[in-house]
Amino acid sequence: MSAGIYVHVPFCLTRCGYCDFNAVAGMDHLRSRYVAALLREADLVSGEWTEEEFVSIFVGGGTPTTLDPGDLKTLLTRVRARFRVRGDAEVTVEANPDTVDAVSLERLLAAGFERLSLGAQSFDGHVLRALERVHPPEAVRRAVRQARAAGYRNLNLDLIYGAEGETLESWERTLLETIDLGPEHVSAYALTIEPSTPLGRKVRAGLARPPDPDLQADMFLLAGETLASAGYQHYEVSNWARPGFACVHNLGYWERRPYAGLGAGAHAFRGDRRWWNVRPPEQYLQLVEAGRAPIGGEERLDSFDAYLEELLLRLRTLRGVPASWVYPGDAEPYLEGGLLEDRDGYLVPTERGMLLLNELVLGPASGPAGPGRRDAAPGARAIPGPGWPARTGPRTPPWGLLTM
Ligand code: SF4
Numbered sequence: 417m418s419a420g421i422y423v424h425v426p427f428c429l430t431r432c433g434y435c436d437f438n439a440v441a442g443m444d445h446l447r448s449r450y451v452a453a454l455l456r457e458a459d460l461v462s463g464e465w466t467e468e469e470f471v472s473i474f475v476g477g478g479t480p481t482t483l484d485p486g487d488l489k490t491l492l493t494r495v496r497a498r499f500r501v502r503g504d505a506e507v508t509v510e511a512n513p514d515t516v517d518a519v520s521l522e523r524l525l526a527a528g529f530e531r532l533s534l535g536a537q538s539f540d541g542h543v544l545r546a547l548e549r550v551h552p553p554e555a556v557r558r559a560v561r562q563a564r565a566a567g568y569r570n571l572n573l574d575l576i577y578g579a580e581g582e583t584l585e586s587w588e589r590t591l592l593e594t595i596d597l598g599p600e601h602v603s604a605y606a607l608t609i610e611p612s613t614p615l616g617r618k619v620r621a622g623l624a625r626p627p628d629p630d631l632q633a634d635m636f637l638l639a640g641e642t643l644a645s646a647g648y649q650h651y652e653v654s655n656w657a658r659p660g661f662a663c664v665h666n667l668g669y670w671e672r673r674p675y676a677g678l679g680a681g682a683h684a685f686r687g688d689r690r691w692w693n694v695r696p697p698e699q700y701l702q703l704v705e706a707g708r709a710p711i712g713g714e715e716r717l718d719s720f721d722a723y724l725e726e727l728l729l730r731l732r733t734l735r736g737v738p739a740s741w742v743y744p745g746d747a748e749p750y751l752e753g754g755l756l757e758d759r760d761g762y763l764v765p766t767e768r769g770m771l772l773l774n775e776l777v778l779g780p781a782s783g784p785a786g787p788g789r790r791d792a793a794p795g796a797r798a799i800p801g802p803g804w805p806a807r808t809g810p811r812t813p814p815w816g817l818l819t820m
Contacts, residue, residue: 422675
């Protein structure tokens with residue numbers, strides 16, 4: 417069966433105030449041990465994955481490009497040596513603009529990282545400051561120019577909307593600047609406030625304002641219109657791509673294909689089992705260095721929960737679900753209400769349906785952010801985590817969720 421591999425690198429230059437990912441700043445002294453541990457973990461766990469053919473490798477974080485490109489190359493070589501990775505697999509590395517330059521981008525591409533995902537977030541300096549990002553907008557433009565000059569033909573820009581002080585006009589300028597730079601793929605996530613983050617504490621103390629959900633809904637619709645008019649297909653609630661550039665790795669999450677996870681806090685999934693590594697980098701290092709699989713927990717889904725999860729995940733994408741997956745008549749109100757449409761026997765979300773799904777993930781979802789984390793941008797919850805959808809609710813198909 418086709419599968420993906422997620423590799424987590426937790427190091428960052430600084431910690432952004434809104435981020436609740438497994439990221440650490442000021443722990444550079446752990447980097448070489450961490451790379452050695454990832455290599456060892458690949459050796460330790462690859463024997464469990466001999467049946468799968470891997471069609472994607474995603475190195476995310478944190479900020480993977482805080483590591484030397486030579487270390488990332490060694491890592492990719494080991495993963496390819498230990499797992500059955502297809503020759504044409506999609507290989508992505510995430511980067512922040514201030515951790516790459518012309519030389520490192522050339523080295524990354526030569527090493528086989530053919531897809532580059534840049535954390536741009538905004539082209540408005542005020543918004544970047546509100547998000548506590550350390551790079552100015554110009555750094556993104558420079559990184560994109562350097563990536564193109566290096567030969568990159570598959571670029572993603574990550575954006576976040578709804579920070580304090582951001583207006584619809586400012587968001588439109590960010591979208592237009594993004595389009596001007598011509599990435600093949602754009603991810604745009606609504607900022608959410610996580611209580612455990614510095615921004616969450618500021619909001620609680622009344623020192624910062626939480627995002628306005630109505631404004632974020634308008635921003636979502638504006639992103640849809642603006643990116644569609646520039647030729648991007650809205651193929652998942654938070655993702656747009658030029659034809660042929662949908663992210664293979666993230667589609668694997670939404671289609672519930674298996675994935676292996678390496679690194680601190682990385683998740684893995686296969687069949688009815690989902691499991692995850694311990695989250696603190698030091699604990700991860702200790703376990704792997706002792707020759708032990710660094711597993712921190714696991715859960716098993718019964719068939720009904722698996723069905724619900726697959727239904728909701730697939731409904732986030734334009735691939736949708738076969739109409740035969742639901743009882744005849746159950747989908748009618750949503751088809752008539754313009755939230756879903758029937759395309760050749762598949763139920764797919766309309767733009768309005770995607771807006772409601774977007775609002776759904778901004779609501780009181782349970783569980784931590786998604787598998788391997790890099791299916792979602794910082795501050796967003798684009799993929800349900802363990803335990804979601806709610807396991808205690810009525811055991812009926814989740815159509816009502818579409819109208820929350
Ligand atoms: S948002 Fe990204 S760059 Fe900022 S701390 Fe989190 S993982 Fe690191």
